[in-house]
Amino acid sequence: MLNVDWDDDDDVQDVMPAKKARRRGPMKVQKCDKVQKRPALQKTPRQRIMKHVPTAESVLGHIDKHPLPEAADEIRPCEDTILVGSVCSGLCAELWSLNGMGRRFRATFCCESNAGLRKLSMSMHTHDYVFCDVFLEDWMAVSCDLFFAGFPCQGFSECQPAGTAGLTHISGSCIFPILRYIRHRRPPMFCLENVRGLLTLYPETFAMILGVLDGMTDERGRKLLLYCILRESYSVSWKVLDTCRVTTLPQHRERLFVTGCLTSAMQRPMSWPPEAMVSMNVICP
Secondary structure (H helix, E strand, O other), X not given: OOOOOXXXXXXXXXXXXXXXXXXXXXXXXXXXXXXXXXXXXXXXXXXXXXXXXXXXXXXXXXXXXXXXXXXXXXXXXXXXXXEEEEEOOOOOHHHHHHHHHOXXXXXXXXXXXXXXXXXXXXXXXXXXXXXXXXXXXXXXXXOOOEEEEOOOOHHHOOOOOHHHOHHHOXXXXXXXXXXXXXXXXXXXXXXXXXXXXXXXXXXXXXXXXXXXXXXXXXXXXXXXXXXXXXXOOEEEEEEXXXXXXXXXXXXXXXXXXXXXXXXXXOOOOOOOOOOOOOOHHHHOO
Protein backbone atom coordinates (compact mmCIF):
# COMPACT_ATOMS: atom_id res chain seq x y z
CA MET A 1 0.00 0.00 0.00
CA LEU A 2 1.35 3.39 -0.97
CA ASN A 3 1.76 6.27 1.45
CA VAL A 4 0.99 9.84 0.49
CA ASP A 5 3.02 12.58 2.14
CA TRP A 6 1.21 15.87 2.49
CA ASP A 7 3.37 18.90 1.83
CA ASP A 8 1.32 21.39 3.78
CA ASP A 9 -0.78 21.02 6.91
CA ASP A 10 -3.13 23.70 5.61
CA ASP A 11 -4.29 21.37 2.84
CA VAL A 12 -5.12 18.74 5.42
CA GLN A 13 -7.25 21.24 7.30
CA ASP A 14 -9.06 22.16 4.09
CA VAL A 15 -10.19 18.61 3.38
CA MET A 16 -11.15 17.86 6.99
CA PRO A 17 -14.76 18.66 7.99
CA ALA A 18 -15.17 21.60 10.31
CA LYS A 19 -16.45 21.03 13.84
CA LYS A 20 -20.13 21.76 14.28
CA ALA A 21 -20.86 24.56 16.71
CA ARG A 22 -23.46 23.95 19.39
CA ARG A 23 -26.71 25.70 18.52
CA ARG A 24 -28.00 28.04 21.19
CA GLY A 25 -31.42 29.42 20.37
CA PRO A 26 -32.86 30.03 16.90
CA MET A 27 -30.45 30.45 14.02
CA LYS A 28 -30.27 33.96 12.55
CA VAL A 29 -29.71 34.45 8.83
CA GLN A 30 -27.65 37.52 8.03
CA LYS A 31 -27.83 39.20 4.67
CA CYS A 32 -24.48 39.75 2.98
CA ASP A 33 -23.76 42.00 0.02
CA LYS A 34 -20.69 40.10 -1.18
CA VAL A 35 -20.43 36.36 -1.55
CA GLN A 36 -17.17 35.05 -0.13
CA LYS A 37 -15.77 32.23 -2.21
CA ARG A 38 -13.41 29.68 -0.79
CA PRO A 39 -9.95 30.05 -2.37
CA ALA A 40 -9.10 27.17 -4.66
CA LEU A 41 -6.25 24.90 -3.65
CA GLN A 42 -3.18 24.89 -5.82
CA LYS A 43 -3.22 21.10 -5.96
CA THR A 44 -6.15 18.94 -5.02
CA PRO A 45 -5.59 15.74 -3.02
CA ARG A 46 -6.43 13.65 -6.09
CA GLN A 47 -3.76 15.40 -8.13
CA ARG A 48 -1.24 14.72 -5.38
CA ILE A 49 -2.15 11.04 -5.38
CA MET A 50 -1.58 10.89 -9.13
CA LYS A 51 2.03 11.97 -8.59
CA HIS A 52 2.55 8.98 -6.32
CA VAL A 53 1.47 6.37 -8.87
CA PRO A 54 4.55 4.14 -9.31
CA THR A 55 6.01 3.58 -12.72
CA ALA A 56 5.55 0.28 -14.51
CA GLU A 57 9.30 -0.31 -14.42
CA SER A 58 9.48 0.07 -10.63
CA VAL A 59 6.49 -2.22 -10.06
CA LEU A 60 7.88 -4.85 -12.42
CA GLY A 61 11.29 -4.61 -10.77
CA HIS A 62 9.73 -5.14 -7.34
CA ILE A 63 7.76 -8.14 -8.62
CA ASP A 64 10.88 -9.73 -10.12
CA LYS A 65 12.71 -9.38 -6.80
CA HIS A 66 10.05 -11.52 -5.09
CA PRO A 67 9.70 -14.71 -7.16
CA LEU A 68 7.26 -17.45 -6.27
CA PRO A 69 8.19 -21.10 -5.70
CA GLU A 70 7.38 -23.59 -8.41
CA ALA A 71 3.72 -24.61 -8.45
CA ALA A 72 2.72 -28.25 -8.47
CA ASP A 73 1.05 -29.49 -11.64
CA GLU A 74 -2.71 -29.73 -11.23
CA ILE A 75 -4.38 -33.02 -12.14
CA ARG A 76 -6.81 -32.68 -15.05
CA PRO A 77 -9.84 -34.99 -15.18
CA CYS A 78 -9.52 -34.96 -18.98
CA GLU A 79 -7.50 -33.17 -21.62
CA ASP A 80 -10.10 -30.53 -22.54
CA THR A 81 -10.82 -29.48 -18.94
CA ILE A 82 -10.14 -25.80 -18.17
CA LEU A 83 -8.58 -25.09 -14.77
CA VAL A 84 -10.20 -21.92 -13.42
CA GLY A 85 -8.90 -19.76 -10.58
CA SER A 86 -10.01 -16.39 -9.24
CA VAL A 87 -9.28 -13.80 -6.58
CA CYS A 88 -11.67 -11.20 -5.18
CA SER A 89 -14.03 -13.92 -6.34
CA GLY A 90 -17.37 -12.88 -4.89
CA LEU A 91 -19.91 -15.44 -6.12
CA CYS A 92 -17.57 -16.74 -8.86
CA ALA A 93 -19.74 -15.49 -11.70
CA GLU A 94 -17.21 -16.81 -14.21
CA LEU A 95 -18.14 -20.37 -13.25
CA TRP A 96 -21.79 -19.70 -14.02
CA SER A 97 -20.78 -18.31 -17.42
CA LEU A 98 -18.61 -21.32 -18.27
CA ASN A 99 -21.37 -23.66 -17.20
CA GLY A 100 -23.85 -21.81 -19.41
CA MET A 101 -21.44 -22.07 -22.34
CA GLY A 102 -21.26 -25.82 -21.87
CA ARG A 103 -17.49 -25.83 -21.32
CA ARG A 104 -15.81 -28.48 -19.21
CA PHE A 105 -13.95 -26.83 -16.33
CA ARG A 106 -12.60 -27.39 -12.86
CA ALA A 107 -12.56 -24.73 -10.13
CA THR A 108 -9.04 -24.98 -8.73
CA PHE A 109 -9.15 -22.08 -6.27
CA CYS A 110 -10.98 -18.95 -5.21
CA CYS A 111 -9.99 -16.16 -2.83
CA GLU A 112 -12.61 -14.00 -1.11
CA SER A 113 -12.27 -11.92 2.07
CA ASN A 114 -16.01 -11.83 2.84
CA ALA A 115 -16.89 -14.84 4.98
CA GLY A 116 -20.53 -14.83 3.89
CA LEU A 117 -19.63 -14.84 0.20
CA ARG A 118 -17.09 -17.61 0.75
CA LYS A 119 -19.68 -19.79 2.44
CA LEU A 120 -22.24 -19.12 -0.28
CA SER A 121 -19.73 -19.79 -3.05
CA MET A 122 -18.66 -23.06 -1.44
CA SER A 123 -22.29 -24.16 -1.31
CA MET A 124 -22.80 -23.44 -5.03
CA HIS A 125 -19.43 -24.55 -6.45
CA THR A 126 -16.82 -27.20 -5.72
CA HIS A 127 -13.38 -25.62 -5.27
CA ASP A 128 -10.14 -27.48 -4.71
CA TYR A 129 -8.82 -24.63 -2.53
CA VAL A 130 -10.52 -21.69 -0.84
CA PHE A 131 -8.50 -18.71 0.44
CA CYS A 132 -9.48 -15.56 2.28
CA ASP A 133 -6.67 -12.99 1.82
CA VAL A 134 -5.34 -11.80 -1.52
CA PHE A 135 -2.25 -10.27 0.15
CA LEU A 136 -1.01 -13.67 1.37
CA GLU A 137 1.05 -15.94 -0.86
CA ASP A 138 -0.82 -19.18 -0.18
CA TRP A 139 -3.22 -18.80 -3.12
CA MET A 140 -0.30 -18.04 -5.46
CA ALA A 141 0.95 -21.62 -5.09
CA VAL A 142 -1.92 -22.90 -7.27
CA SER A 143 -1.73 -22.61 -11.05
CA CYS A 144 -4.64 -22.38 -13.48
CA ASP A 145 -5.49 -21.97 -17.15
CA LEU A 146 -8.07 -19.20 -16.83
CA PHE A 147 -7.47 -16.56 -14.16
CA PHE A 148 -10.12 -14.03 -13.11
CA ALA A 149 -9.65 -11.01 -10.84
CA GLY A 150 -12.49 -8.58 -10.20
CA PHE A 151 -10.42 -6.54 -7.76
CA PRO A 152 -12.38 -4.11 -5.53
CA CYS A 153 -13.64 -0.93 -7.14
CA GLN A 154 -14.05 1.28 -4.05
CA GLY A 155 -10.72 3.00 -4.60
CA PHE A 156 -11.54 3.90 -8.21
CA SER A 157 -15.22 4.72 -7.87
CA GLU A 158 -16.58 8.21 -8.47
CA CYS A 159 -18.30 8.00 -5.08
CA GLN A 160 -15.01 7.61 -3.21
CA PRO A 161 -13.58 10.75 -1.52
CA ALA A 162 -10.54 11.99 -3.40
CA GLY A 163 -8.22 11.93 -0.39
CA THR A 164 -8.68 8.21 0.21
CA ALA A 165 -9.02 6.95 -3.36
CA GLY A 166 -6.78 5.34 -5.94
CA LEU A 167 -3.87 3.14 -5.00
CA THR A 168 -3.75 4.64 -1.50
CA HIS A 169 -7.01 2.84 -0.73
CA ILE A 170 -6.55 -0.66 0.68
CA SER A 171 -8.82 -2.08 -2.01
CA GLY A 172 -6.90 -0.35 -4.80
CA SER A 173 -3.61 -1.95 -3.75
CA CYS A 174 -5.03 -5.43 -4.45
CA ILE A 175 -3.83 -5.04 -8.03
CA PHE A 176 -0.18 -5.60 -7.03
CA PRO A 177 -0.45 -9.26 -5.87
CA ILE A 178 -2.65 -9.90 -8.92
CA LEU A 179 0.07 -8.61 -11.26
CA ARG A 180 2.64 -10.63 -9.35
CA TYR A 181 0.64 -13.80 -9.90
CA ILE A 182 0.29 -13.15 -13.63
CA ARG A 183 4.01 -12.42 -13.91
CA HIS A 184 5.24 -15.58 -12.19
CA ARG A 185 2.47 -18.15 -12.79
CA ARG A 186 1.91 -17.16 -16.43
CA PRO A 187 -1.73 -18.31 -16.81
CA PRO A 188 -2.60 -18.88 -20.49
CA MET A 189 -5.61 -16.57 -20.12
CA PHE A 190 -6.61 -13.88 -17.64
CA CYS A 191 -9.40 -11.35 -17.25
CA LEU A 192 -9.31 -8.30 -14.96
CA GLU A 193 -12.46 -6.32 -14.18
CA ASN A 194 -13.11 -2.99 -12.49
CA VAL A 195 -15.25 0.12 -12.75
CA ARG A 196 -14.95 2.67 -15.53
CA GLY A 197 -13.41 5.17 -13.08
CA LEU A 198 -10.10 3.31 -13.28
CA LEU A 199 -9.87 4.49 -16.89
CA THR A 200 -11.52 7.93 -16.67
CA LEU A 201 -10.47 9.16 -13.21
CA TYR A 202 -7.14 7.36 -12.78
CA PRO A 203 -5.62 7.02 -16.26
CA GLU A 204 -2.09 7.02 -14.80
CA THR A 205 -2.91 3.95 -12.71
CA PHE A 206 -4.49 2.21 -15.68
CA ALA A 207 -1.46 3.02 -17.83
CA MET A 208 0.79 1.58 -15.10
CA ILE A 209 -1.16 -1.70 -15.14
CA LEU A 210 -0.88 -1.99 -18.91
CA GLY A 211 2.79 -1.03 -18.69
CA VAL A 212 3.51 -3.86 -16.26
CA LEU A 213 1.85 -6.35 -18.60
CA ASP A 214 3.75 -4.84 -21.52
CA GLY A 215 7.11 -5.06 -19.73
CA MET A 216 6.92 -8.71 -18.73
CA THR A 217 9.77 -10.95 -19.88
CA ASP A 218 9.95 -14.69 -20.32
CA GLU A 219 12.45 -17.07 -18.73
CA ARG A 220 15.05 -16.07 -21.34
CA GLY A 221 14.88 -12.40 -20.39
CA ARG A 222 13.24 -11.25 -23.61
CA LYS A 223 10.74 -8.43 -23.44
CA LEU A 224 7.20 -9.53 -24.11
CA LEU A 225 5.56 -6.94 -26.34
CA LEU A 226 1.82 -6.63 -26.73
CA TYR A 227 0.38 -7.72 -30.07
CA CYS A 228 3.66 -9.33 -31.18
CA ILE A 229 4.40 -12.79 -32.49
CA LEU A 230 6.71 -14.01 -29.72
CA ARG A 231 5.71 -17.43 -28.47
CA GLU A 232 5.44 -16.46 -24.80
CA SER A 233 3.89 -13.03 -25.21
CA TYR A 234 0.48 -11.85 -24.01
CA SER A 235 -2.02 -10.40 -26.42
CA VAL A 236 -3.76 -7.83 -24.21
CA SER A 237 -6.87 -5.83 -25.00
CA TRP A 238 -9.35 -3.81 -22.99
CA LYS A 239 -12.82 -2.33 -23.40
CA VAL A 240 -15.63 -0.73 -21.38
CA LEU A 241 -18.80 -2.83 -21.62
CA ASP A 242 -22.30 -1.77 -20.62
CA THR A 243 -24.69 -4.46 -19.43
CA CYS A 244 -27.68 -3.01 -21.27
CA ARG A 245 -25.67 -2.86 -24.52
CA VAL A 246 -24.16 -6.34 -24.65
CA THR A 247 -27.00 -8.24 -22.96
CA THR A 248 -30.78 -8.00 -22.77
CA LEU A 249 -30.77 -7.02 -19.10
CA PRO A 250 -32.27 -3.55 -18.45
CA GLN A 251 -29.32 -2.40 -16.32
CA HIS A 252 -26.90 0.45 -16.98
CA ARG A 253 -23.69 -1.02 -15.56
CA GLU A 254 -20.42 0.01 -17.17
CA ARG A 255 -17.36 -2.05 -16.34
CA LEU A 256 -13.78 -2.03 -17.61
CA PHE A 257 -12.41 -5.39 -18.73
CA VAL A 258 -8.76 -6.19 -19.45
CA THR A 259 -8.10 -9.56 -21.07
CA GLY A 260 -4.84 -11.28 -21.92
CA CYS A 261 -3.98 -14.52 -23.66
CA LEU A 262 -0.65 -16.15 -24.43
CA THR A 263 -0.12 -16.13 -28.17
CA SER A 264 0.87 -19.79 -28.00
CA ALA A 265 -2.60 -20.61 -26.61
CA MET A 266 -4.63 -18.41 -28.97
CA GLN A 267 -6.71 -20.17 -31.61
CA ARG A 268 -8.19 -16.97 -33.07
CA PRO A 269 -7.86 -13.21 -32.43
CA MET A 270 -9.63 -11.70 -29.44
CA SER A 271 -13.08 -10.29 -30.22
CA TRP A 272 -15.47 -8.40 -27.97
CA PRO A 273 -19.23 -9.11 -27.89
CA PRO A 274 -21.32 -6.89 -30.16
CA GLU A 275 -24.01 -4.62 -28.81
CA ALA A 276 -27.28 -6.43 -28.20
CA MET A 277 -30.39 -5.61 -30.17
CA VAL A 278 -32.34 -4.88 -26.98
CA SER A 279 -31.06 -1.90 -25.03
CA MET A 280 -32.14 0.23 -22.11
CA ASN A 281 -33.74 2.74 -24.49
CA VAL A 282 -35.98 0.05 -25.97
CA ILE A 283 -37.09 -1.41 -22.64
CA CYS A 284 -37.45 1.91 -20.82
CA PRO A 285 -38.15 4.59 -23.47
